[in-house]
Amino acid sequence: MSARNRELFGLIPAALLVTAGFTGVFIQRENALSNVSLTYGAIFLALCLAGHIFIRLTLPNADPYMFPLVALLASFGIVMVYRVSSTDARQQAQWFVLGLILFMVTIVTCRDYRKLEQYRYLIVVVSLVLLVLPRLPGIGEQVNGAYLEIKVPGGLSFQPTEFSKIGLVIFLASYLRDTRQVMVMGARRVLGVTLPPLKHFGPVLVIWGLAMVALVLLSDIGSSLMFYGALLSMLYVATGRLSFVVIGLAAFAIGAWYLGTHIPHVNARFQDWQHPFDPRLYHAQGGSFQVANGIFAQSAGGLFGLGWGQSILSLIPFPQTDMIYAVITNELGLFGATAVLVAYLLFIYRGFKTATLARDSFSTLLAVGLSTVFGLQVFVIVGGVTRVIPLTGVTLPFISYGGASIVANFVLLALLLLVSDRSRRPVP
Amino acid sequence: MNRQIRNLFGVIVIMFALLIVWTTRWTVIDATALNNNALNSRTLITALKVKRGRILTANGETLARSVKRPHTVFWTRTYPQGPLFAQAVGYSNLARGQSAGLERYRLDDLKGAQTTLNSVFGPLGGNQDVGDDVYTFLDPKAQQLARQELAGRPGSVVALDPRTGAVLTMYSNPSYDNNHPSAPCSDACQLNRATQGQYPPGSTFKVVTATAGIDSGKYTPDSTINGDSPKTISGVPLNNDNNQSFGPITLTKALTDSVNTVFAQVAEDVGRRTMTKYMKRFGFYDLPPIDLPRDELAKSRPYNAKGRPYLPASPNEDIGRIGIGQGGLLVTPIQMAMVAAAVANNGKLMEPRLTNKVVDPDGRTVRTIDPQVYDQVMSPKTASEVNLMMRTVVDEGTGTPAKLGSGVPFAGKTGTASIGTTGSGLTQPWFIGFAPANDPKVAVAVTIEKTNGEFGGQVAAPIARDIVQTLLSEGK
Numbered sequence: 001m002s003a004r005n006r007e008l009f010g011l012i013p014a015a016l017l018v019t020a021g022f023t024g025v026f027i028q029r030e031n032a033l034s035n036v037s038l039t040y041g042a043i044f045l046a047l048c049l050a051g052h053i054f055i056r057l058t059l060p061n062a063d064p065y066m067f068p069l070v071a072l073l074a075s076f077g078i079v080m081v082y083r084v085s086s087t088d089a090r091q092q093a094q095w096f097v098l099g100l101i102l103f104m105v106t107i108v109t110c111r112d113y114r115k116l117e118q119y120r121y122l123i124v125v126v127s128l129v130l131l132v133l134p135r136l137p138g139i140g141e142q143v144n145g146a147y148l149e150i151k152v153p154g155g156l157s158f159q160p161t162e163f164s165k166i167g168l169v170i171f172l173a174s175y176l177r178d179t180r181q182v183m184v185m186g187a188r189r190v191l192g193v194t195l196p197p198l199k200h201f202g203p204v205l206v207i208w209g210l211a212m213v214a215l216v217l218l219s220d221i222g223s224s225l226m227f228y229g230a231l232l233s234m235l236y237v238a239t240g241r242l243s244f245v246v247i248g249l250a251a252f253a254i255g256a257w258y259l260g261t262h263i264p265h266v267n268a269r270f271q272d273w274q275h276p277f278d279p280r281l282y283h284a285q286g287g288s289f290q291v292a293n294g295i296f297a298q299s300a301g302g303l304f305g306l307g308w309g310q311s312i313l314s315l316i317p318f319p320q321t322d323m324i325y326a327v328i329t330n331e332l333g334l335f336g337a338t339a340v341l342v343a344y345l346l347f348i349y350r351g352f353k354t355a356t357l358a359r360d361s362f363s364t365l366l367a368v369g370l371s372t373v374f375g376l377q378v379f380v381i382v383g384g385v386t387r388v389i390p391l392t393g394v395t396l397p398f399i400s401y402g403g404a405s406i407v408a409n410f411v412l413l414a415l416l417l418l419v420s421d422r423s424r425r426p427v428p
Numbered sequence: 429m430n431r432q433i434r435n436l437f438g439v440i441v442i443m444f445a446l447l448i449v450w451t452t453r454w455t456v457i458d459a460t461a462l463n464n465n466a467l468n469s470r471t472l473i474t475a476l477k478v479k480r481g482r483i484l485t486a487n488g489e490t491l492a493r494s495v496k497r498p499h500t501v502f503w504t505r506t507y508p509q510g511p512l513f514a515q516a517v518g519y520s521n522l523a524r525g526q527s528a529g530l531e532r533y534r535l536d537d538l539k540g541a542q543t544t545l546n547s548v549f550g551p552l553g554g555n556q557d558v559g560d561d562v563y564t565f566l567d568p569k570a571q572q573l574a575r576q577e578l579a580g581r582p583g584s585v586v587a588l589d590p591r592t593g594a595v596l597t598m599y600s601n602p603s604y605d606n607n608h609p610s611a612p613c614s615d616a617c618q619l620n621r622a623t624q625g626q627y628p629p630g631s632t633f634k635v636v637t638a639t640a641g642i643d644s645g646k647y648t649p650d651s652t653i654n655g656d657s658p659k660t661i662s663g664v665p666l667n668n669d670n671n672q673s674f675g676p677i678t679l680t681k682a683l684t685d686s687v688n689t690v691f692a693q694v695a696e697d698v699g700r701r702t703m704t705k706y707m708k709r710f711g712f713y714d715l716p717p718i719d720l721p722r723d724e725l726a727k728s729r730p731y732n733a734k735g736r737p738y739l740p741a742s743p744n745e746d747i748g749r750i751g752i753g754q755g756g757l758l759v760t761p762i763q764m765a766m767v768a769a770a771v772a773n774n775g776k777l778m779e780p781r782l783t784n785k786v787v788d789p790d791g792r793t794v795r796t797i798d799p800q801v802y803d804q805v806m807s808p809k810t811a812s813e814v815n816l817m818m819r820t821v822v823d824e825g826t827g828t829p830a831k832l833g834s835g836v837p838f839a840g841k842t843g844t845a846s847i848g849t850t851g852s853g854l855t856q857p858w859f860i861g862f863a864p865a866n867d868p869k870v871a872v873a874v875t876i877e878k879t880n881g882e883f884g885g886q887v888a889a890p891i892a893r894d895i896v897q898t899l900l901s902e903g904k
Contacts, residue, residue, distance in 0.1 A: 233439075237432040282467050292467060298454040299462035300470050312473055334455040338448050345444050352437045356430045364429055368436065375440045379447065386450035 003064040003424075004056045010068025011052060014075045015045040021079030024308035040082075044075055044093075051100055058107050059421035063354055066420070069347040070398060070413055074406075076340065077399035080328060083309055084320040088401045095403040099410035106414035113418045114362060117174040127167030128210065130160035159395065161223055162408035165377070166415070168227060169369035172234050177362045180238040221256070221269060222380035222392025228252055230373040237368050238361070273390035290317045294326035294385045298337075305333030320401040322393045325385045340399070341382070348375040351416055357423040367419045370412050475522050476502040480538040481559040483517055483530055485566045486596075486784065491517045492531060505531065511603035512571055515620040516564070516595070516720075516782055519606040526609065528618070530782055532721050534562045537786045537794075560794055563784045565594035570898045574599040577891045583876035584621040584761040587895055590769035590862055590871040592799040593778030595718070596899055597872075598622045598762075623716050624726045626758035627875055630845030630884065631686045631826075632858045633753030635767055638683055638817060640706040641694045643810040649680045649817055659689040661748035666692055680817045684825030686842065688752045695751020703751065704741040709805040710770060710777065713740055716762045717779040717802055728759035753845055765873035766802075768860040771818065772839070772868030775811035777802040815839050819865045830861060830889035832897055837865035840892065842884035843875075853881045859888035863896045870899045 019041035048071045055062060074096060082089035110116065116123065183201065210227075232248045235241075260270045272281055272288035276295065281288040297316050300306065311330045313319050319327045329337040351371025358364040377394055384391030395405035454462065463471055480503065483492035491513045494503040505520050507513070518529015527535070540559035567587075574585035578601045587597035600621035604613050619625065641647035655674030658665035668674070668688050674681075682690035695703055707713065707729075715725040730738045730745050733756070738745045749755030762780060770777035779800040786794045806814070818839035821827040826842040840861025848854035857879055862871040872895055874888040 233436050237429050237436060240429070240432055277465060277467060279467065295454050296462055296465065296468045296470050298451065299459040302455050302459055312470060315470055315473070329451060329455060334451055337451050337455075341444055341447055345441065348440055349437065352433055355433050361429070364433075368433060372436065372440070375443070379440075379443050382447045383443075383450075386447060386454065388446055388450050 003062070004052075004060060007055065007064040007067055008052055010065060011045070011048050011071055014048060014068060014071040015041065017072060018044045018075035018079060021076065021308065022082065025079065025083045040078075044078065047097065047100060048075075051103065054104055054107070055417065058111075059417050061424040061426070062417040062421040063350050063424070066347060066350045066413060066416060069343055069350070070409075073340070073343055073347070073398040076343075077324075077396075079308075080324055080399060081320050081401045083311075083331075084313060084324075084327065084401075088320050091403070092401050092406070095406045098403070099407045102407050103410040103414045106411050107418060110415070110418060113366070113415060113422075114360075116170050117177075117362060120171045120174040123167045124171035127164035127171070130164040130167070131210070133160050159402060159404045162395070162402075162404040163411075165226065165230070165373045166370070166408060166412055169230060169234070169373055170366065172231060173362055173365035173369050176234055176238040176365055177360075180361070184239050184241065221266065221390050222384060222394050225252075225389070225392075226373060226376045226380050226394065229376045230369055233372040234365055234369045237355075238365060269390045273387060276387065290323065291384075291387065291391050293317060294323050294391075295387065297323070297326040297330040298386070301330040301333045301337075303333050303335060305329065305331045305336055307331060318393070321395060322381065322391070322400075323385060324396055324400050325382050328399075341378070344375070344378045344397075348372075354416060354420040354423060358419055359423055363419045363423060367416060370416055374409070374412060472522055472525075475539065478539050478557045478559055479503050480505065480520075480535075481540065481561040481787075481789070483534070483538070483562045483564065485513075485564060485568045485571075487568070488563075489568050491564070491566075507606045509568075510605045510607055512568075512575055512599070513566065514603050514606040514618075515600050515622060516566060516598045517606060518720075518724075519609045521609070524610075528609070528724065529606075529620070529720060530562065530564070533719050534783060534786075537562055540788070558789045560789070561787045563787060564782045565589070565596055565784050566598065566782065567596050567899060567902055569902060570597040570895050571599050573894055573898050574891070575601070575603075577894060578876070581876050582615060582621070582878070583874070584625055585872070585874050585891060585895060586622045586761045586765040587870055587872045587899060588765050588769045588778075588780055590772035590778065590868050593769070593780045593802075594784070594799075595780050595782045596870065597895060598782070600625065600761075620720070620724050621877075622761045623718060623720060624724055625760060625875075625877075626726055626728070627761075627856050627858075627877070628757055628845035628847060629753040629759045629764055630843030630856060630858055631688075631691075631753055632764055632767070632841045632843035632860045632873075632884070633751070633757065633759070634683055634686065634691045635771060635814060635818065635841050635860070636706060636710060637691045637695050637698075637703070637751040638679060639710075639771070639806050639810060639814055640698050640703050641679065642813055643706065643806040644698055644702050646698055647679055647694060649813050650678050652676045652678055653682065653690045653693055655682055655687045655690045657689055659692065661689075661692045661696065662746040666748065666752075680820060683817045683841070684820045686821075686826050691752050692748035696748045700741040700743070700745065700747045703747055706805065708740070709803045711763055711766050711802060712759070716760060716766070717800070718762065719781050719783050719797070726760055728757075728763040730755060730757045732756055753843060761873045761875050764858065764860045764875070765871055768840075768862050768873060769871035770805040771811050771814045772862035772871050773811075774808040775804055775806040777805050815865060818861065822861065826883075826885045827859065827861070827889055829885050830859060830893045832863060832893060834897070836863055836900065838863040838893070838896065839865040839868075840889070842889060844883045844885075847878065854878050855881050855883070857882050857884040857886070857888045859884050859892040861892055861896070863900065870896050872896055 022040045051067060055067060078089055078092055081092045232245050236245045259266050261267060272291055275281055276288040276292040282292055293315050308331050311327050316323050316326055328340060348371050351367055355364045355367035358367055374397060377397055380392055381394045381396050383389040395402045397409045479494045482490050484490055491509055492505055492507050495506050497504055507517060516529055518531040520527040520531035538559045570587060574597055582601050584600040585597055588595055602615050602617040604617040655677045657668035657671050657673045666689055674687055712728045715727055730750050732738055746755040750757045766777060779802045781797055783797045785796045788794050818841055819837055822830050822838045822840045827840045830838055830840050832838050838861055840859060843858030845856040847856050858875045860873045862868040872892045874892045876887055
């Protein structure tokens, strides 16, 4: 079976899921099965088919599993968002269409994605501006104590970090391709620790600094973990030096510890994470109420969950964005939540597979970076909701409600498929 | 670079594994503790969605039921009989976390067995959120009569089936409207005086002293004891009523005329240890073993002048005065009903219980609360002897006002404990008993708080008589 036919068949689970999901939610809500659920399913399936045909025409050799996995996650996401709020779901569907259009635009305009390297400094500057934009007065908006959104005229809000993560990965892939040899060759041993040459390592240090700044200015532990983690991963893959990673992690840990103990609002987040059930923190304004109720929602879910539409949403703050994983666990249980995580892992696996098949270092690093940053985003939000790490409000890719997230992740998918198509193209 | 990519993927797999482990921690490992966490209002909201079952009288009258709050999916409780059954039924306001009585004690039954495993699509067939009905033994007629005859005076009426421990009547004054438990009220209206009120039992306690004396083998009903007044007990002179001296009389005659000096001597002679042993067998020193929340129960036992309980058989207690129901002894009305019931049931004391059975919404009996033996307090022989002694009390002694018109033999004992400061003239009148004495079906205890010198035979005995008569005519 050809790769594209495999992709086509891969869409079947997504189609079934979206139909079954809407059916479930409808039965729960209206106590009757309306054919609207089937209509939703059909429209969604048509969009996925359109995406598929487009890939068939433009990227015939691309990985056949990524698009179906994204369709699966997105269809699951639309059901979950619909379950929380039908208005949000309608908007989410519109964003989905826009995402699909941008996906196609990216594939057409960046057909030779290696041209992006020429614009790497422009890209990194834009990315960094986007990163600090939410902090600027008048534009930025504080949500749950963190500055992650900007207001767009028309009452919409927008999370620019979703795009800066892609920009930073493109920059790093390009920069590390150039300097990875020198970093290894010019490395010196100081006190038994191998250090890369400062000249080439400088920009990397700048990003470390920025991650720390993000931590302070944006009160955003999760995003800085995401960016910094992607940086270290790409550095490791590019140079093969574990010592760089160890030094980097140690530096991050020290920085995070210092900020966590000395900056009040970061410290408050740490406290909420450590003691969510402390009544004092629980009842405090902006305290651990959100974390604690996310945990309560999960515990109520148990192994199999309460069933679609059974959640008591008034008890879960931000159910369609930050806490959507808690809603999933509440309604579908440990098994449902694990299935979602496995779908993400499979997608990341296909991304890494693409990286290993790539024929040049830029492509490899780009695929590794994009997959890693995607995986870290899932880890940051799910880890936050499950209390593995302090909670930060990033979106759960393709599932959470959020326009920027859907669109940006479709661009990410487009780039991965572009790399994949080139690397799997038969050698003439 | 492929080796590094493989390693990196390994790290990501480990991170995702962590996420699954943590999710498992919340959904499975710590789930029970989290579901019961005080901050977790989810459990409460789930509970509010359940239509709890009814609480009913023996003949099926509704004492508590669920009503839907308008325009919501939540249920609240309403109590059609209000104050008449408030102490036994209690109330339950889940949203405020306030509850009492059977409403609290039987909450799990009233909520029913809730299924925890729902399908992905939730409950498709029927409503599972309906609880079970709880049937009590309470008799509405006798209950109504108790309220009527107490006529607003603070006090308590308890009636038991001595054969099973079934609580047939439990009413106390003042009562409260359990539909509005937060409404302010005076005189501790929410105190369930039947199980929580603590009063000196006065001469009704002589039944316990007589049991200890006879069952220990030291006395028989015909033993002769000097009934002169006063007698020095624990270094202080003790008087009979009106300081009357009876001379040498039998134990039966002493009970019939309620001679204090005789029973004080018996208690001292039998001794603290033996008296305490029999008191414990009757249920003293223990919370009444009834199906009500622990904090609505009080222990019956002697207290010192500072209001602190004596250790059992403490050498500091005045066992002679305890033997006539004074000396700091404080008891609950249900404890005195248990004393009567133990004698009535051939010495075998049954644990009192309000609940008969739990019935599901389809009418199937889910479970029956079986009678439980508390203790064999005395031998059946002692029981029949004490039974006969108590019959003479009603036939020809202080308890004659309790005589049943139908000629059904009634065994009983009056009590009139002096309370308040010496010379205040305040009394706590009592009557305990059971009928028919030759085949006991009802045991009863009646007391009235703080009267101006009224006697148990005068005010408590007639109430007991009417309650017993009503319950017997109801076919109990």
